[in-house]
Each structure stands twice: as structure tokens, then as C-alpha cells.
Amino acid sequence: MKDDHEQDHGQVPEQDPVRDPEAGASAPVVSRRSQQIQAAAPFRMLFEFLRRRAAAEAEADDQGRGEHDLLDFTFGDPHELAMPAYVEALRSAAVPRDEQWFAYMQSEQAAQDAAAASLERVVPLGWTGDDLRMTTGGFGAITVAMKAVADPGDEVVYTLPPWFLYEILAVEAGLVPVKVPALQPGFDLDLDAIAAAITPRTRVVVVNTPNNPSGRVYPPAQLTALAAILEEASARNGRRIWIVSDEPYNRIVFDGKPFHSPTQFYRHTLLCYSYGKTLLAPGQRVGYLAVPPGLPEADTLMGAIDSLQVAGGWLFPNAVMQYAVPDLERLSIDIDALQSKRDRLVGALREMGYDVASPEGTFYLWPRSPVPDDEAFVASLARRGVLVMPGTLFETPGWFRICLTATPASIEAAIPHFRAAINEAKRADPPS
Template sequence: MPDQPVSDRSRRIQDVTPFRKLFAFLRHSGYDKRRLDPEVFDFTFGDPHEMATSEYVEALRDAALPQDELWFAYKQSELAAQEAAAAALRKVVDLPWTADRIRMSTGGFGAITVSMKVVADPGDEVVYSLPPWFLYEALAVEAGLVPIKVNALQPSFDLDLEAIAAVITARTRIVIVNSPNNPTGRVYPPETLRALADLLEEASARNGRRIYLISDEPYNRIVFDGATFHSPAEFYPWTLLCYSYGKTLLAPGQRLGYLAIPPAMPDADPLLEAFESVQIAAGWLFPNAVMQHAVPRLEELSIDVAHLQTKRDRFVTALREMGYTVASPEGTFYLFPKSPIPDDEAFVADLAQRGVLVMPGALFETPGYFRICLTATMATIEASLPHFEEALRSTQPG
């Protein structure tokens, strides 16, 4: 009988379109070599393009110095890390967060995947809007869930509440919200989040089964123009808030994040216990000891949001002057311009030939756009602009 070396589940994950496109880009495009070429301008991932600050390095170095014999022992969620996270979150989301409702995780990524498995069973449906973070579908499929996708409103990229309401069924268990949104930079306003909360409350009552909201918030401290960020947790108590330090600190390789349960969610203890149980059963998905010991110091640090805003303004102004259509993001560190031709993948390939690396909108299930990451240096941005202009002109007749 024929031997199949990988499981059907593995095949289903690999067949997820955004996942397949992402891995084709990582494995077969020569990206790993090209990103190190000084002649190439890399605007793909939210990676650092300058050396880490001394404050960040010192925080990790100090956290690596053992203070007792259990310093490097098995860790679940360390109380000092939970307390520091809760205190910082109270400043960002105006709720009385407490340490006992926070569980440390391997990045926001880990918090999302564990949350899915804690509240949903195989066959349940998870609803999210397009364009999404490109790994939602893969995480849902891995958990045995059924992804249900709706398009965001355009050109605002706001949530389409009517579309969300239309796809909710008796099998709906999770709705994912990502604000500030990757890749669009949209920050959903309070009135939208309040209406979404009403929608989910009504649907939960109608179905006789609670719909949970997973709020993916790695950028909740990266907002521009003095805006105030609002979390869905302010309006819907059955929210699982997932946070990553990788964006705020621009250190995505140091896997550190948490799950936070709003104080108004009733009977949260079973859910928190289940979260820890799944973390253990899935392979001890807790941040390592050094990262947890460092959290109190890390909570004092942040990427330079004002400098990011300066880069946003320079890039947006320059692209618009060339003739690109691009919104000015309200948060995150991405731009999401329209491709000047319908085939965004072809346009991105042309940019790559010119030494400019960006991501196609197709990777975010939104063809006709492309994503630019603002974590590149200002010097890189300035040097890349003539190449963006040349690529645009090459698409124009005559």
C-alpha cells in the first residue's frame, strides 16, 4: 500500500492559499539572500533594520543573571510578568485589568492559536475580515476549525458588520478582530466596536451558544496623530485579548506575548485553566524564563512611534505625488497602496527586479494592493523612492 509521509492535516495546512504563498516566498524566491544585499530595499516583514537599543539589550542581559536556583526552571506565567503586563495594559485599554487574568504566551501568535483551541471544537466556525493577517486561516485549519471570511468595506477597510452578521450560524464560535489592522493600518472606532458587540450578543442569545471575540492587538500601542486606541474588550466582555511584545519592541524573534481576559467576563477561571492546559499539552507554549523575567523592564520600552509617523508621512506623501493611491494608516507600521495594475503579484515581481521587496495583496487575500513595511530605515525609504516611481511609470502607456 502507498505510504503517505505527512498527515492529511499537514496537507490541509500547506494547501491554505496565504500560507502556501508565504512559504513559496520564503523558500523559493531567494528572499533570505536578497534581504542581506545592500543594493536591495527590504519592506517585507516587520523586522528590525537597525541594531537593538542598549536599553533592550541590557534588559535581557540583566534578566539572564540568575537570582535564585529556580531562575531557569520550568515557567508557566510568572507573577511579576503578569503584574507588569496588567499595569501597562491598564494605560492602553481603560479597564481594571489584573494579573490573575493574564497568561503569558509565546507571542501574540501563541495566544491566538491557544485561544482558538480553548473556546472552539473541531468543526466550529471562525469569522474574520479580509484583508487579514495571513496566518489566521492556517491557525484555524490546524485547530480543526472552519474559516469564514468576509470582505472589509472599501475604501475605508472598516468592518462590514452586515456581512459579519450574514455569515453567523449556529456553528459560529469565534470572531477575530485585528485593530490596528495589519495590513491596512485601520483603527476601528468605538461606534463600530460597540455595534459589533451588540451584534455578537444578539447572535449568541439567538444561537444559545456564546460567540467569543479574539482581539488580535499587537499594534495597540502603535497609533498615530494622537489617536486613542479602543479595544473590543471595552464593549464585549467575552473578548480574548491577544498581545505581542514583538511589535512594540520591534523584536519579533523574541517570542513573548500574553492573553488577557476582561474583568467583566464572568466565570473566567475555567477558561484560564484551559488555556494553561492547552499550552502544556501543545508543547509547553510559555515564554522562556529570561523573557518573562525581563517583562517589567521591557514594559518601560517602546519603538519610536513619532519616528514611525514621520516615515509614514514621508512615504505616503512621496507615493501620492508619484501617482499611487494610498491611504495614510492610523496605526501599525504598514502602508497598503493600490497596485497600479490589477495583477499585484506581477507588479510586486517587477519591483523585486528593481531591488524593492514588498508583499503582494494576494498574500492578504486582497488582490490589487501591496504592503510596505515602515520598519526600514529612513535612508532606505529615500533611496527606494526612485525605484517606486520607475515601476509606476513602466505600467503607464506611452
């Protein structure tokens, strides 16, 4: 018989848990929660993908090419040395000015003030430093946001294809993921499906704009309509539904188009930001969680956030990163150069016959796989030394993701391989 915990979440690990032989046959070595996290499909697929990527690197090594000859379009990682001004900001912040420089540090006011002033230029709502807390990147902000408003057993709704780690953050918080496929073509929010997915247990709707992986920036009309749905459902449920707005790419928008944050349409929104994208330095964990100015519940929420950051294991960025924030706020990767890479690759792929939209923001292209089996297609590119991510990893088979943080030279080198791979697919399955 299932115990309460398993009944609540319906997420029993598929594999038998490892037992502790000394404590007796029925005693699992690790907690149920950790088993549930490991059993989550996106997590398993991510590790399988990393295993395959490592194998491709090893094979390239065996063939004498070396892993650096692989053309890697997988993660939003840097492929060139960091900006000198970025390095200088960290170097300067690392020099102690007093004996307390490296003392325990929660969220630092100077960092909050600089972050708020900068956020105000992107999302003009009158933010001050007191409206936000510095976190360990977007991950830290999302997990604290979810836990601040949702209790175990509550449901969290998000759109597919998602950033592939929402599920484990939800499961780790004891929440139940409810997934709603995006509308096609275009990957807009499916508002009717979101409305239909809301139940009395719904507590959070995650919105990610600009969207990873589709590159879509949701327009005001969609965010207005979503807000109306959530107001109505909150009133019906007698309990507020919160938006967790995951917007680490809110400064990576192309063609001079405007960005609109869900906070501008629905004030019960918790805004999550990461510096990892704008600065292309995701290993240096810094971001923030912001609560819209003037929200009546703000003080209560800030108290919850402060305590969850401590209880979650001191989820504050380290002191050096926080001292650097005012300088870091002045920096960005070259968005025009990123846009040029987008244009070059989208143009080339379309000319070869790929079905690919031009992303409005983010680092990513999201083409349709020329064959229904996206994993087989991704494997065919890997055999040619080009690494991309299958749509299956984003619970959306039939598509794949290309990351544009690769260098222009890598893009040029990969173009013939993208051509060869689609030509091979066309030969195997000629149009009727």
C-alpha cells in the first residue's frame, strides 16, 4: 500500500530504492524525496544526455580530434574568455576593504539597490532595493519563490517545452508539476489549456519569457489574458494563484523589440532573475528574487523569503559576487553580436530546408527535427561532431535546441554538417 507521501504526489520512483543491508531489508539508504527527484523524467534524461555527450567527447578524443574539436551547441555556457571588465569587477571585489569583508552575508543592500535600479530600466514599476533579495542565480530564486507561496501537495503549472529543471525544483519542494503544451505553431501560451489545468490545488503558474527553448517573448495581450484567468481562478478557489516569472533572458531580446514582464500585468508575481545569461558566466552564482512594489503582502513575503534562504542552506550569493553587482550591472554580452549569429544560422538552416523560427530573445534556436525521432537526428549530428539537444529532453519530441553561445567560427564550421544531416534525412525519407 502507498503511504501518504506517495499518495499525495503520485511520483513513486520507478526503480527499487537501494536498501541498507545492515539496517534491514526494508530500510532504503536515501530519502524518498531524493528518490523522487532522481526519478523525475527530465532529470534522468538530462543525466543520460550528459553521459552521451561525455561519450561523444571521449570518442572524438580517440579519433585524435580532441573534445575541443567538437562543435558544442548544447548549454548556455561561454566559449570565449570572459569580458575583461567582468574579470576586473570580480578581482576588485575580492580585495578586502575591512576585516568584515568576508563575514557571513545575507542579501546585501548595495547589491539590491544596484539590481533594483537596473531592473527599473527593463521593467518600470518603481522598484527599490528593498523589493528584492539576492539569490544563488535563477535556480535559487525559483526554488525560494515556489516554497514561499506553495505547500507540499500544491500544484505548479508550466508550459511545455520548459526549462528542463522546473520539474525537479517543484518535486524537491513537494509540489506537483502540471504540464501544459504550448500552442503550435509559434509556441505561445495555450491560455485555454492553462485555464483548464487549474484546480483548487493550483498555487503557482511558472511563466518563462523570453522563453527557453522556443525564443518566444510573450506579448502584452497574452499576459493580460493570463492575468484575467488567474484573477478569476484565485477568486473561485478562495486562494491566490501566484505567477513565478522566470525571466533570466529579459535583457536578451532582439531587433529592438520591447520586453514585457508578467509583473506588469499581474501583481501577484514573483520575478526571478539570473546574471548568468547577460554576463554569460553561469558558474558564478548570482541572481535575485523580486516582489513587485506596493504589493500588500510584500512584508510577509520578504520575511518568508529571508527565512527560506537561510533554511534552504544559506542560499545567498557569496560575498565577492554581491560586492561586484553594482559593477556587473553595467556589463552585458554583446547582444548585437548574438543577434548576428542568430541571423546567420537561421538564414543558413532555412536555406537548407529546416523549419525554424527566428527567436525573439534568449540564446537558442528551436528548429523542427527533419525526422520525427529527434534523438536519432541529434545522434546523426553528434556523429558529425555537432552537439545539440533533443526536444525529448524538453518533453517535446520532434524538435531540437541549438545554443548560440558558440563562436561564429563554430557556427561556420557546423553549417556543412547541418546541411549533410538534413540531406541524409531527406534521402532516407524522400517527400512523397
